[in-house]
Amino acid sequence: MTGSLIGAPLDRVDGHAKVTGAARYAADVPAADPLHAVIVQATIARGTITDVDETAARAVPGVVEVLTYRNAPRVPAFPFEFALPFCEELAPLQDATVHYHGQHVALVLGETFEAAREGAALLRISYAPAPAEIDLDTAHTVTNPDHFFGSAMQYRRGEPERAFDASAVRIDATYTTPLENHNPMEPSATLAEWHGNELLVHDSTQWVMGTQACYAKAFALDATQVRVLAPYIGGGFGCKGFVWAHQTLAAMAAKATGRPVKLVLTREQMFTSVGHRGLTRQRVRLGASRDGVLQATLHDVTSVTSRVGASFFEPSVIATAMLYGAPAVALTTRVAQLDVPSPTAMRAPGEAPGTFALGSALDEVAYACGLDPLDVLRRNETATDLEVGLPFSSRNVLACYDRGAEAFGWDRRSHAPRSMRDGRELIGWGVATATYPAMRSNGEARVTITPDGTIDVASATHDLGTGMYTVLTQIAADALGADPRAIRVRIGDSSLPLAPVAGGSMSTASVGPAVLDAATRARAEAITIATSSGASPLHGLHADEVEVVAGVLRAKADPTRAIGYGAVVQLGGSGAIEVHAHAAPGDEGERYSFHSFGAQFVEVRFDEEIARLRVTRALGVFDCGRIMNRKTARSQMLGGITFGLGMALLEETVRDERYGAVVTNNLADYHLPVNADVPPIEVLFVEEPDLRFNPLGARGVGEIGITGVAAAIANAVYHATGVRVRDLPIVPEKLLTPALAAV
């Protein structure tokens, strides 16, 4: 890397296509003579379909087919082992059994969306309901999983119970977070079309290769017979990371009818069809010395999963043993199985609710000790990840606290609750630690320099609004010495070189090194051709006597001796310079623990007279290694902090207690932050490249943005009002003092 473009706040290279509407999302893609599919969902929580009356549905003009378990193509139960923990094992429309309210039980296909929708409304399905378990408190089956993807869910170090009992300051509190849904702007959509034995799918997926693998197994195809395209994705936050029944259904319907099938989930269906964040109950016991140093941490989490073969649960203890230096720690995880749809990964699964509980409890320790909450965070710093017994590769959380405190003006904070006021409004300032692991998977890329000087960069990775197009452009342009405008990035296509799921905030860290390697080698190859070809103005020079500036190779000593990349390719005579690179993590994980960190500072204001709570300022400082693009990285954090604001104050999916039906299944009843809710947000980065992690030094950004936000807000609310809310979301009625509630 020469470095000049790395970190630069380059505008999104896909921005123009997006704002002009040229970018086609899955549902925008035209197809020849398509059918439109509308899903019908079960209206009982558990039981059996006893009858399907299709008469009225089929009588609707334009309805072409009705698929139910009686006539749908046979497909195996969910066939892809790696993805399985994140989704449902259940294959759609294979039998009459209903496992949860909202399960897909029929698909109506019409010449128009309107015809299909009317047909779906007229389909009569009769059920024999069976007793269902919807409520965590009455669940009969509870498991105690050992691990969540390598992270211990049951864990001990030291003698935590004894250390807790012996501590001078003890906090024992239970924090709860509700069921939440991802709600990306673009609902999940699939356009499936068969060409003989080959399946082409346009899909709003965060994982084209995983989706390809699922389709291949579901329809007994070779992976090369399936192509999945997702060049643009309108957000996902985890609900498009894995494969859900509607994707299989679209391809089943296309197979059954011999026509392309377009299926778009409605907003209502998004609440039950693509996973959610399960609720959590978290008992946290912190034992500390009088000066706020943790002696014992006990974190006991209960969460939920479904009964349709999935094992996903919210792993909320995930960061607790790593984050601070307590010598004695115990973590336990219990998961109740319910007759509900499957939960899945939702932005920072585990860390988002886990840091709410832990960050709140530490604030409670600070107040019990009479100490500044930020000082308590500082006093529990550790240079070693005591959970795995390895040093952190790089950990600058103290710098995050210090820079944040200075930028926020933390030293002007007065400690006592209800001690800061502006007119009618009580003011509260809160702080909490942000954290997310740095993950990396195998990634590949192909860099091709073409005779016209255009440089093609290809990988089966994704851009769901994160900035991948732009970041890969920067990496390639920087390594090649090319103008970013000469780079054309192609991603979101399963036929391109291998890339992992766009999840775990790992895309840049996984694919970026492959692009860096391929581009570096392509540059070297071009220099070899340019210095060895007799017709080249650089003939006879040594490679290190050549530099590349704005796509032009030139002699360092005499810049008038110059030749562009395109002309070099023409000299080479092979049609293109093409380099394929594979990048993979090595054994560095045996020597270091890789995590990103940050500090979240917020200000809230509470008007007691009208019980109005607002977040009025937010500031996040993040240590994520090298930042590849300060503009898109900042945008990731703005989104994450906004997501955290929604989690803290607004978001809750409510189910009907008897049937498990989601009653907040729309964006009017499921409250999300709108512009009026979102204050000015400041984002700062501590930019220390983490070269122990990968050659880019970038640990990745994304999910860390939400972590710690809910705790910082809850802590600020306590500071403002003196009311400790341990149950999210913090709606105003939870802040009513007895006197106010009586009015």
Ligand code: MOS
């Ligand atoms: Mo993310 S929840 O890993 O898409």
